[in-house]
Amino acid sequence: MRYAAPVWSKELQKREPGRLLERVQRKMALRVARAFRTVRYETATLLAGLTPICLLLDEDARVYQRLSAVNRTDTRANIRKQERQATIEQWQQQWDAEADTSRHTRWAHRVLPNIGSWQSRKHGDVSFHLCQVLSGHGFFRDYLCRNGFTSSPDCQRCSGVPETAEHAMFECPRFAEVRQQLLGEGITDPVRPENLQQHLLRDAESWSRICEAAKRITASLQQAWDDERAALAAHGNEQHFEEVADLEARRAEIRRARNDRRNASRRAARARQRELQRAGRPPSPPPSPRTAARRADLRLRQARFRARRRQAI
Template sequence: MKTMLKKAQRKVVTRICSAYRAISTVAALVISGTPPIRLQIKERARTYGKDEDTKRQEKEETIRKWQREWEDTVEVGQWTKRLIPNVATWTNRKHGNVDYYLTQMLSGHGCFAAHLHKFALIESDICWYCQERDDATHTFLHCIRWTRERTIVETAIGETLSTENITNTMIDSKEGWDDTT
């Protein structure tokens, strides 16, 4: 009976989580490492028929513009910006795939009780694993459910995880990425 209930509950939770995918476009682009299409089109116009050197310089210029736009973004994506302040460092990393779960973490939009609660999808914003209010910060930095995983990463990098060092840890090395995700 207990197992059946658990199974049913898991089904509901899974459905809610995959149904909910609202991420602001600006944040989604940064997370996936894709410059806004508007900037890409302008770059193409500037580089049409030009040599490779020019193309590379203009590509860097696109990233600089993108970075300025990202810094000027104030209405949305603040959590993502704390985690990924620099689009170039993030986009030019040599390793690491961003899957569905990592996207949730990086966007702060996902299967967090506080978030689902805000949109009236569930009755309480309390974490399923402990009794704290659940959001991306809670899940990633505080929830007891993930203490083991967190300790592995902290031991590896020799410091306490924070929103400031988490993506650097992932970018710096492949091991760091695999430990974190």
């Protein structure tokens, strides 16, 4: 996607080309980070360690301009290093601006506030289980309920408390033993959402402990959800499945209505554009005598052909 970027990167000032590239990169990021497909683009690229494509193309254009300068003094490596630092700063500004876009993005920004240190780490791969904790998209009942997979967002152990990533990882008494063993609960510096990034980046051993804690907790939640689904299927809880089906039907109706409004708006815009083009288009000149004669001869031949066809029938 970065081929000859300095030539066409100015087109990214238009929103649609940038959105097209982001859609492609988002699919890549979801697979690299092993994330749920509902994770937003900004969070997915951060967890996957991929620089947002629009920022990366802009960086390539800046590097090319500096390398093409007549009075250049810096080496190619220094120029790339300086522009990469500028890209990280722009990325940090965008990440801070997107912090309140959604509740899950707010959570991801809370646990991973510093992009520079996260991108420059020397150890640690984001696993499927750690990705659930960092993104908030996982086998948490609050997330499952919002997507129509469970009837209640509340924790099965803590009545009236939504089972979010924060609650399951740092608060729920079901996993107190896991936190004591792996997250240092009960000591002077336990792992909390505010210092999770600091503990992850401390060393490889700390990263491994947090990944193991995330694996045990999310695997237990996944097993609980599988057992609940099996119990519902065994007891033939038709009402539950009807509620889920109704919810999906309502969401499908909302999507259809949104698509209809969008398509109607696009058709109206295209119609206005055609009217403007017609209004500014000069009238067509009359055909030349030779062209007029050829057209008349063609019409005569067509009339004779149709007459012969009628006689044959």
